Amino acid sequence: MWMILAGLLLGIFIGFHLPVQIPQSMARYLAVSVLAGLDTAFGGLRSILEGDFDSAIFVSGFVANTVLAALLTYAGDLLGLELYLAAVFAFGVRIFTNLAMIRRLLVKRLVKNR
Amino acid sequence: MVCLKRSSQAKRPFWNGGMGVSKRGTQLILTVVFMIFGFMLALQLKARPAVTANISYQRAAELTALLKVVEEERNSLREEVKQLRDRLAESAAGLSREQALREQLSKARILAGLADVRGPGVIVQMSDSKKPSSAGQDPNVYLIHDDDIRWVVNELFSAGAEALSINGQRFVATTEIRCAGPVFMINGVRIAPPIEIRAIGDPQTLDSALHLRGGVIDNLALWGIEVKVKREEEVLVPAYNGTLQFKYARPVKAEETQ
Numbered sequence: 001m002w003m004i005l006a007g008l009l010l011g012i013f014i015g016f017h018l019p020v021q022i023p024q025s026m027a028r029y030l031a032v033s034v035l036a037g038l039d040t041a042f043g044g045l046r047s048i049l050e051g052d053f054d055s056a057i058f059v060s061g062f063v064a065n066t067v068l069a070a071l072l073t074y075a076g077d078l079l080g081l082e083l084y085l086a087a088v089f090a091f092g093v094r095i096f097t098n099l100a101m102i103r104r105l106l107v108k109r110l111v112k113n114r
Numbered sequence: 115m116v117c118l119k120r121s122s123q124a125k126r127p128f129w130n131g132g133m134g135v136s137k138r139g140t141q142l143i144l145t146v147v148f149m150i151f152g153f154m155l156a157l158q159l160k161a162r163p164a165v166t167a168n169i170s171y172q173r174a175a176e177l178t179a180l181l182k183v184v185e186e187e188r189n190s191l192r193e194e195v196k197q198l199r200d201r202l203a204e205s206a207a208g209l210s211r212e213q214a215l216r217e218q219l220s221k222a223r224i225l226a227g228l229a230d231v232r233g234p235g236v237i238v239q240m241s242d243s244k245k246p247s248s249a250g251q252d253p254n255v256y257l258i259h260d261d262d263i264r265w266v267v268n269e270l271f272s273a274g275a276e277a278l279s280i281n282g283q284r285f286v287a288t289t290e291i292r293c294a295g296p297v298f299m300i301n302g303v304r305i306a307p308p309i310e311i312r313a314i315g316d317p318q319t320l321d322s323a324l325h326l327r328g329g330v331i332d333n334l335a336l337w338g339i340e341v342k343v344k345r346e347e348e349v350l351v352p353a354y355n356g357t358l359q360f361k362y363a364r365p366v367k368a369e370e371t372q
Contacts, residue, residue: 007145008152015156023252027161034158037151044144055140062147066154 029070032084036065039091042098049105065091174328181323182272189274224277227286227354231277235314235349236321238266242307243338255337258307260293262339265330266311267291273323275313277351281305284354301356317345 022030040062047053069087076083204214223229240263243256267285270278278285283301291300298305313320321343324331331341 003141004144004148008148011149011152011154012156013152014149015153016160020157022157022161024161027158030154030158030161034151034154037154041148041151055143059143059147062151 028084029073032069032073032087033066035088035091035095036069037062039094039098040065042095042102046098046101046105049102049109174326174332178269178272178323178326178329185272185274185319227277227284228358230350230353231314232348232350233276233314234317234345234347235275235312235351236270236317236324237344237346237349238270238309238311238313238324239340239342239344240266240307240309240311240334241340243340245338256339258309258339260291260298262330262334263298263309263311264291266324266341269323269330270311270313270315270320273315273319275315275320278311278313279351280311281309282352284352286354286356301354312349312351314349314351321345 040058043061044053044058047058069084069091072087073084076086200217220229224231240258242258245256263280267278267280280291280300283289283303283305286301289301291298294304296306298309323329324341324343326332331343334341
């Protein structure tokens with residue numbers, strides 16, 4: 001677990017210090033992708049707590065979600081629709097559901113372990 | 115993560131309920147995935163400030179428009195005062211028609227930019243960005259463009275500038291500000307950055323028009339383009355030194371207009 005957290009921090013560190021700046025036009029795609037990634041991360045945490053974590057599903061979900069979210073945004077731009085709002089909504093709702101589940105599981109476990 | 119007492123029955127940490135995560139390979143994959151996620155997050159956080167900085171722009175534009183209206187009103191009132199005062203002086207001194215014409219001519223020469231003029235005003239220095247351009251970013255955005263100069267000039271005029279020159283080129287009715295490769299063409303003369311714009315007008319108004327929040331200087335600062343404004347008691351704006359030849363335009367005589 002600590003190794004994973006260290007990986008996250010390392011990624012943030014590299015991102016801030018590497019002289020790469022995404023162009024303004026791409027910022028929205030990346031924002032939606034980040035949201036998708038966040039959703040997958042919480043989904044993974046939830047499945048760990050539930051005990052049915054599968055790394056293959058997690059990794060494929062991470063890749064597919066981020067790419068699909070960006071593609072959806074792009075498709076929306078092509079159509080002249082704010083389609084990325086659909087992704088924002090879907091992922092936002094899922095993040096909240098997952099957080100609620102994680103909280104329940106943690107509280108249950110805390111009570112049981114006492 | 116909360117730190118907890120571990121009971122004897124739970125050998126795993128409490129968050130690790132199931133299988134999988136403790137395996138080495140899985141941990142490695144997860145670490146890599148989270149590293150990528152952190153990288154994306156950091157990139158996005160870096161890109162964000164530029165987006166939020168534009169929000170106040172609309173408000174600034176509103177204020178600029180308001181200011182412009184008030185300025186125009188003030189200018190016309192000032193003009194009226196001047197005319198009335200002139201007429202008063204004229205009738206008092208019994209000035210000849212010739213002298214009145216000469217006075218009008220000298221005013222017209224200032225407006226047309228055919229006379230050197232001096233007065234209070236500002237000197238605006240613009241220079242290219244010193245920010246290192248990062249990979250994947252068009253280096254062009256860090257340079258001064260003809261748009262940027264036009265913007266500053268327009269802002270100065272709307273703040274009541276009465277005479278203006280760019281690197282010694284007087285701004286007249288036919289003045290162009292145009293990108294020509296690495297330089298600018300102004301009055302048909304090549305001008306290279308740094309740009310020095312001299313404007314005669316109320317120094318405080320001119321200065322604050324440029325420094326308006328979300329205004330021209332704020333926006334150019336996003337790209338690191340440096341704009342320095344100096345208020346001066348005395349600014350000299352040189353006369354237009356191009357030729358005065360009109361190939362196509364002819365004045366319309368009073369009879370023709372009817």
